[in-house]
């Protein structure tokens with residue numbers, strides 16, 4: 155082989171990226187295209203560090219898939235944008251001492267430039283950013299629809315509060331007692347908040363949303379680990395709600411249990427410190443002690459140093475066990491979680507280990523007993539309680555007391571509230587902002603930092619919060635909280651095809667045509683937040699008649715996480731690796747292929763850069779092979795046969811691997827093919843040759859096609875400027891294979907005489923099955939014939955494709 159010809163990557167990559175964009179190669183005609191395929195990668199939320207190799211790993215994997223699908227004949231829509239609203243971006247701005255709006259522009263520019271350099275097939279005409287008023291106008295509109303449908307409400311609730319970020323956090327944003335964003339310890343506060351009825355919402359047919367979301371998971375083509383995570387998060391349990399009468403008060407406490415068959419063993423009740431019942435049933439005598447206990451509980455709630463010993467306190471009140479008729483004490487203890495049922499449990503020490511520990515410690519009677527199955531029916535018949543399904547899932551906390559987000563588009567009127575008027579009967583005084591007044595623009599606030607007072611910095615701007623009541627026209631007050639960043643990303647996939655559409659959030663015809671998303675690729679770490687919220691909102695929109703599907707992502711594929719030295723790449727850990735210098739040094743084609751070759755795409759791995767130079771040499775070998783292809787003529791028939799066989803085998807393998815996103819094995823199959831082709835060029839180069847070799851030409855053409863999803867620039871350059879084919883390789887048809895060529899080219903058939911090895915035949919797969927032919931060939935083989943002719947052939951044993959044995963006497 156000649157000295158390697160090096161590809162001038164930086165030149166050809168910039169050239170083709172420009173050409174693709176100018177010719178709008180990756181901008182499908184969304185209205186006219188006939189075979190729509192929506193290939194979506196998970197919404198990035200870059201802060202100023204921009205794109206790191208972990209992102210690039212994910213995006214490249216999604217792009218390889220999209221490019222492959224395009225070549226199989228689909229009109230692929232592969233949009234990109236960014237989610238730049240939210241605490242993550244705002245905290246970064248605080249650190250950088252820049253206004254988030256200023257920083258957003260810098261980040262956007264840098265991030266998009268980096269994305270361009272990766273060579274992904276994005277439709278840049280449909281890019282969107284969540285902080286663009288053209289976008290968040292519709293995020294606010296979405297909030298209004300949820301309000302109108304009764305799926306949002308405002309309530310005082312004990313919430314997770316990060317003293318450092320000075321905002322509330324959703325339960326899922328608290329990791330090991332600490333704030334997911336900043337790592338600070340989280341405490342509990344009681345605040346008025348907006349919620350979406352993720353857990354408490356009921357569909358028009360009467361089915362609760364958690365139930366419907368659970369049921370749908372069954373048939374979905376999603377990564378199994380994500381489905382499992384969602385099932386666990388919903389946390390469905392079947393049981394009964396039993397009413398325990400409070401002694402001397404006529405009131406009842408409803409208790410949810412999955413084991414009503416142990417009711418006769420219940421010797422006490424325990425309330426969660428957050429439970430609304432605590433205040434009602436604590437006797438005067440115990441008030442101070444209980445209130446101290448609750449304070450301690452809130453302080454230590456998320457502490458990792460939480461003591462292992464059970465704590466609890468008697469409220470002074472008693473309930474009556476409906477089965478035994480006995481009075482049982484009501485305690486409060488931190489081992490009962492608020493939000494589980496009513497925040498009250500029955501203590502059955504004979505049956506439950508935690509209850510037993512608690513009872514022993516606080517000297518509460520333990521009644522030994524066995525479960526009684528018949529109790530389920532008895533409880534129903536006696537009217538002590540009803541069957542009930544409980545979910546671990548809680549309503550979605552939507553409001554944030556921060557600056558950098560879409561203002562929640564609601565107005566509160568004191569006057570209307572006083573008269574019991576409002577847009578919704580159950581929320582007097584509250585009105586949604588009329589659609590004609592959207593967007594509620596986020597005003598510029600110079601000191602945007604959170605105050606820690608439980609209200610947003612927007613509450614300092616009178617010209618912002620003073621509003622006219624949509625009901626009575628008097629002066630009212632605008633909501634000053636902004637919405638959770640997860641609301642921005644819950645519907646972005648609906649907006650992409652309709653970017654530029656000013657009159658509605660999404661165009662119904664385009665939406666019908668392109669949605670639901672055909673393939674969604676993203677990280678499994680978003681299994682219960684983004685993916686679950688998106689499913690819920692889509693279902694709610696379907697129920698409002700605004701969508702005609704309820705599951706937004708037909709297929710979800712969870713890629714693995716690319717980490718660095720064992721940890722997820724993040725600015726705070728200081729282990730961010732950016733792709734820029736690798737792309738400059740080795741080219742995007744090399745770096746893409748390198749990332750996809752690191753391991754199985756769903757496994758991720760630890761990023762190291764030791765093999766990049768080797769991958770670059772592979773790219774150069776390919777380039778040498780392709781750019782000098784017309785000099786090669788295969789003169790031996792056998793060489794042509796081998797090349798064609800290998801080609802069809804490689805197409806088959808790469809096609810199957812791309813279908814299932816097994817990129818590393820697809821690349822190694824291509825490498826094997828390249829090695830064979832290089833072997834065949836040894837001494838076969840005819841400088842002056844005018845003769846063409848059809849098999850060779852086809853093999854090179856196929857190689858370029860197979861590489862196109864991985865090395866899009868090299869493939870385009872080779873396709874157009876070397877093979878002289880029509881622009882673009884990315885619109886060319888994916889190569890097909892012929893099954894008969896994919897079988898092993900030659901098969902060895904063993905020849906035995908009386909069970910002893912006497913020879914071997916190399917045969918085509920077809921011939922290896924032909925007994926007569928093999929018998930004839932074997933007997934005429936001089937190494938074998940002598941042995942046969944020494945005696946008489948009594949029997950011939952033939953195993954097709956494997957061996958022939960002459961039994962000779």
Ligand SMILES: [Zn+2]
Pocket residue numbers: 316317318319320333334335336337338
């Ligand atoms: Zn924080």
Ligand SMILES: [Zn+2]
Pocket residue numbers: 567568569570571623624625626627628630
């Ligand atoms: Zn009013």
